[in-house]
Amino acid sequence: MVQYPNLYVLVAKKKAKIKELYNNMNGGTFWDWAWTRAPNTDVEKQEIDSLKVQLQQQKRSHVGDIWVWRNHEHQEFSVKNVKLTLGRNLDLNSSPSMFCWNSWATGKSAAFVWRAIENKIPSVVALRDRGINLQDVTCKICGARDESAEHILLSCNLAARLWEAVKNWTKTQSVNINGSIAELLQSILEGQRSRHRRKMLHAIAIQSMWILWKNINEKVFTGKLRSAQMIIEDIKDTSFQGVKLRSKYSSITKQEWWDFNFIL
Template sequence: MEDLKGHLQCQTPTQGSDIWYWNNSKNHEFSVKCVKASLGQQLDLNSSTYEFGWNNWVSNKCIMFVWRAIEEKIASATALRNRGLNVQEIVCKTCGADEESAEHILLKCNFAKRTWEMVTSWLKIPMVNVNGSLKDILMEINEIQRSRSMRKAIHAVAIQTMWHLWKTRNERVFKGRQGKVQIVMEEIKETSYQGVKQRSKHDSISRQEWWDFNVIL
């Protein structure tokens, strides 16, 4: 407040009405051309963009969570610290090997790595690159040599995997419960099955077929 008062005291009011100034223009005049030029100085317009896949075979809650996690917007220890909260301990409470970021919780923690190993084995696809990023995983899935519906199903499983890894982390942090990969795996199978069963046209798939991932979509 004192800084604000100091700035205001340095300002000399002038006669006439207020007007808008566009600082990125020499003449202080706004134009679309000036906006484009300003953005062009800050962005690489030739770089490829990442488009987040909005999968309607997954609940909005889960898909929104992953969307926020990609941008490090979920309430991990490092994110809370970066927002100015006094977080005493930011090291992962599961492995203790690194700071607890969204990427660490959902991909690089030892618990997450073991979970992804089981998920990819179940889906009969190559192991995801746990040394990459959350974007990398989803992009890898979009490039798998499967039918469009199969890729969408695998993408739905990936979303559910991240969601259940986060739930397991919260159980550990807030309730002191240590998660088990096998239990998380069962939850991923069941919730992804219910999502595909209820939200897609493939409602004839049996639970056993899905749990064995013996499906053709």
């Protein structure tokens, strides 16, 4: 279909397997393409000649198909071969990602925060560093600093107000917005609380950054920015649905969640 499009048009059995189209006769191979009509134009004849040459160079086998890994085509697929290939292309001694995946947060929000930690979200600074010609890289919300991932998700005026609201809502003593995203999340996981409460606060933090990012994009592309109160209400509602659906604490009521008053 790709290499010989004119012949493909003439083939009656377009989904036939190779073994269905040839027979071994008198030590040779007889190809039966079941044409709707014989190739007769110059282009069709050139394609059939090229196809015959290509087929003569192939060794056919009656052995069943197997999965293979690139650079190890002569061996059946194995995890060992994958590891060998990755080992040649990756620095296995480099520090692992500090991000802890949280099943109580949505997949999109977790993937987003992981990318933010790796500086792979399209902040203005990241786009500039990738070679895009941008005249102004200051934050479109506060205008105080360059729009890096950590600025817009932690220390921007809007972000700072949201983290203060999250801290008050969850009755948390403090939220470290002066460090990195990874440090903020790590401080939550290392807090003096029960394991499940730490996981719940960790999920809320992840969801908060995702919702903040969506609202910033809304401001950039449409010029509309919801109030901090509306955004925090969205954070409460979305994180509540996540915990209800993904944890064993499905009995928590909405009022208990809004008051953040429940026993884990």
